[in-house]
Amino acid sequence: MTIETVETHKAHGGVQGVYRHRSAATGGTMTFAVFMPPQAAAGPVPVVTYLSGLTCTHANVMDKGEYRKAAAALGLAVVCPDTSPRGEGVANDDAYDLGQGAGFYVDATEAPWAPHFNMWTYVTAELPALVAAQFAVDPARQGITGHSMGGHGALTVALRHPGRYRSVSAFAPIVAPMQVPWGQKAFPAYLGADPARWRGHDAVALIEDGARLPEILVDQGTADSFLDGQLKPDLLQAACDKAGIALTLRLQDGYDHSYHFISSFMADHLAWHAARLKG
């Protein structure tokens, strides 16, 4: 497992880096960002993975998410993967919500996506192993979060790995992709026409089918233009209530879907993770 350092910068006493590696999961070169807090100089630190939304690379949250000050104070590493495979020979679509930049954190089974669009394996297996091997992080203390499509990724990854992620949160997540246009477009394209194959990648369906987490934090802006059509946090609230999952759903007055919203609540989310990843 080798990685190439693209850039590093000292920030808040820690190091913000961007790295590249050859990925077996996606069959191409993948780029990701890692922030290591100053505490990592003394030994392995807890790690929070942030999964980004549609159209994003690793760089959107790195540039606009404002996580470094809080992560440095709390002693958290923050890992920010890309949202899809990219490059020549990788399938794409003209639309922003399918193909490159829109991997939906699934392993595609359908043409033309199947050869490279294996973001589930990438974010659940290959990248965590690579990060654990290359950085001073403690794999026993992992949390996961994300935004929109990445919030969907964070919820589904955590629901399917309940022993691995000790803390879970999301910013304006797609909670039930099977029930909204983004998922109803991406899931048949990547996973085929049978809705039974989509349920393992739908947080609400996973909970209905018995997946459990002790608790989840979700922030959602009330002025988010995707709230009613694509996000529908009420569906997650209903599923969690029925399942006995402690969902803290905070409706944030006047906030939209942008990184202005995410950066406003990033420190709260990192504090939530840090409190659950201590010790």
Ligand SMILES: N[C@@H](CCC(=O)N[C@@H](CSC=O)C(=O)NCC(=O)O)C(=O)O
């Ligand atoms: N271009 C699209 C909207 C794209 C968009 O809003 N992307 C969000 C994530 S949406 C869900 O996954 C995002 O994070 N964009 C990157 C950014 O830096 O803001 C449209 O026009 O509707």
